[in-house]
Amino acid sequence: MTTGLELKSLITADGILRLSLEPSELPDPAADEVIVRIEAAPLNPTDHYQMTGPADLSTLRQDGNSDSPVLLATVPQAAMPFVARRVGQPRPIGTEGAGTVVAAGREADHLMGQRVALRPGGMFAQYRLAKAADCVPLPEGASSADGAAIFVNPLTVLGFVETMKTEGHTGLVHAAAASNLGQMLLKVCLADNIPLVNIVRKPSQVELLRGLGATHVVNSADPDFEADLVRAIAETGATMGFDPTGGGRLAGQMLAAMEAALTPPDAEHMVYGTDVPKRVYIYGGLEGGPTVLDRRFGFAWDIGGWLLFNFMKRTDAATRASLQQRVLDELTTTFASSYTRVVSLRQVLDPDIFRAFQARATGEKFLVDPTLD
Ligand SMILES: NC(=O)c1ccc[n+]([C@@H]2O[C@H](COP(=O)([O-])OP(=O)(O)OC[C@H]3O[C@@H](n4cnc5c(N)ncnc54)[C@H](OP(=O)(O)O)[C@@H]3O)[C@@H](O)[C@H]2O)c1
Structure with a gap:
């Protein structure tokens, strides 16, 4: 069993958005699975939207404490019907990222210690369980930050x-x-x-x-x-x-x-x-x-x-593979992402930092590194 923290977004029935770090327990990987220590995950506009939903961010306020920070915001009543299906369900956040394989099932042994990119969702976490087939090994010399946004x-x-x-x-x-x-x-x-x-x-x-x-x-x-x-x-x-x-x-x-x-x-x-x-x-x-x-x-x-x-979904497997290969071939040139700030999971829940990435301004891209304290 591997334990860690992950960022969760919850909307309560009384219209409160709650963002917090929650403990997670990952079972040992099955034969075709791996556990990846997440080392870099970009904060894309879609992650921001999934994190906040329709909450009114002018009501953003801090709760919890420095060990266990929490951000709260109010969801306008008029918007509640649009999020009815996620009410009461803490949702993991983070579309894509990269890290190192720290445990591997029997059939995924070859990935042990490899740096890989993946997108099982919930990448704003210290560890993620994933199918080995969904992990893309990064080219020799590429860092997790280089490979965090390849999808x-x-x-x-x-x-x-x-x-x-x-x-x-x-x-x-x-x-x-x-x-x-x-x-x-x-x-x-x-x-x-x-x-x-x-x-x-x-x-x-x-x-x-x-x-x-x-x-x-x-x-x-x-x-x-x-x-x-x-x-x-x-x-x-x-x-x-x-x-x-x-x-x-x-x-x-x-x-x-x-x-x-x-x-x-x-x-x-x-x-x-x-x-x-x-x-x-x-x-x-x-x-x-x-x-x-x-x-x-x-x-x-x-x-x-x-x-x-x-x-x-509507593209054939050969085309998908060739597009992904081009991204890997041009990882540090055409498809290089630059980041203005690298933040820890705790820092994502700092109201000032949260407002800064909420701006989605040109050249202001944030990278989350869950290995940072
Ligand atoms: N549909 C899909 O499958 C898909 C996939 C990937 C990305 N996306 C979308 O692609 C967009 C760009 O993503 P990114 O990661 O490249 O974002 P990014 O680097 O954070 O850049 C956002 C850009 O949008 C500009 N912008 C923000 N609000 C604007 C507005 N109201 N009118 C005109 N420009 C505005 C910003 O310019 P200023 O500095 O002037 O604010 C900035 O240049 C996002 O909307 C994202 O959701 C969609």
């Missing part, structure tokens, strides 16, 4: 490119493009000669992406944003967009700019717009509120949701 953002980026090809498009528009994921997408598009229009919202982000080699970067805060977007899309021929903001007008602005770029300046009035298929996938919820469509883009358009796990 979510890298595979999403490669999934975007696969989706673009499968659906017959030849260029991409990407919003919130200075994100960790956006920088990876830029590197992949540069390497694979895929035309890419990057949408950001600050001049510093324009500079950052240009510094990485981006040709087309438009700033949604500029007064000429819509005209700039049409120009950039016209130069790339992009007809597929990926938008992690979700709320607001951006998805519609992408479609409108694609349609405008496709319409020749001397064309006669087209009542129904062009017949060229245009599609935007919403893949995140960085911006709250409804998605607003100002329909200035004819009738050959689609908006859908895109989720890595759904993409992986």
Whole structure:
């Protein structure tokens, strides 16, 4: 039996979010299982959402003590029906991570002492039990921090490119493009000669992406944003967009700019717009509120949701393996994640640190190292 601590998120029936460190007891691994000592797990936006749910974070308050810290926040009554199925159930948090195999079942002996990446969930923990088949050995010399984020953002980026090809498009528009994921997408598009229009919202982000080699970067805060977007899309021929903001007008602005770029300046009035298929996938919820469509883009358009796990399910095993291999081959280049701060499990429950990663700002990525005190 291996014992350790793990971070749990609980929503109570009276509308309180409770984040705490709880003891966990892991049985000895079965023949095809291993126990991994977790040494690095990134704090992705999805982990933040799973941790907090719809809690009102302006009500965040500390409870417990320094040995056993607890964070509390209030969940608005109106949001309780949306979380009814998780009420009263402490949930483990942490999508992906990496560490060292410290115990192995009979058939998994070869992994003993290996540094591996894994994503069984619940990675904000000192130890995790996992199937050996779900562990990806890291290349020689790669640290756990190097391998902690080999699944979510890298595979999403490669999934975007696969989706673009499968659906017959030849260029991409990407919003919130200075994100960790956006920088990876830029590197992949540069390497694979895929035309890419990057949408950001600050001049510093324009500079950052240009510094990485981006040709087309438009700033949604500029007064000429819509005209700039049409120009950039016209130069790339992009007809597929990926938008992690979700709320607001951006998805519609992408479609409108694609349609405008496709319409020749001397064309006669087209009542129904062009017949060229245009599609935007919403893949995140960085911006709250409804998605607003100002329909200035004819009738050959689609908006859908895109989720890595759904993409992986409908992708064949050989493609999945080749995408994962590319991530491993380019682990410290294309798919390198940089972290501004490494924190312990206890520090995740420090209100100041919690508020800092809640900001999800460009370049402000946190890594959790459960081996730290
Ligand atoms: N669907 C999927 O399968 C899937 C998979 C992986 C990731 N994702 C999503 O991908 C997104 C990026 O993830 P990441 O790990 O790369 O994040 P990250 O590195 O933390 O970056 C977040 C970026 O979003 C920008 N941003 C935040 N709020 C914004 C808003 N309201 N409007 C426009 N930009 C905003 C930030 O810019 P500022 O500095 O200007 O705030 C920052 O550049 C997240 O939404 C995540 O949930 C989805």
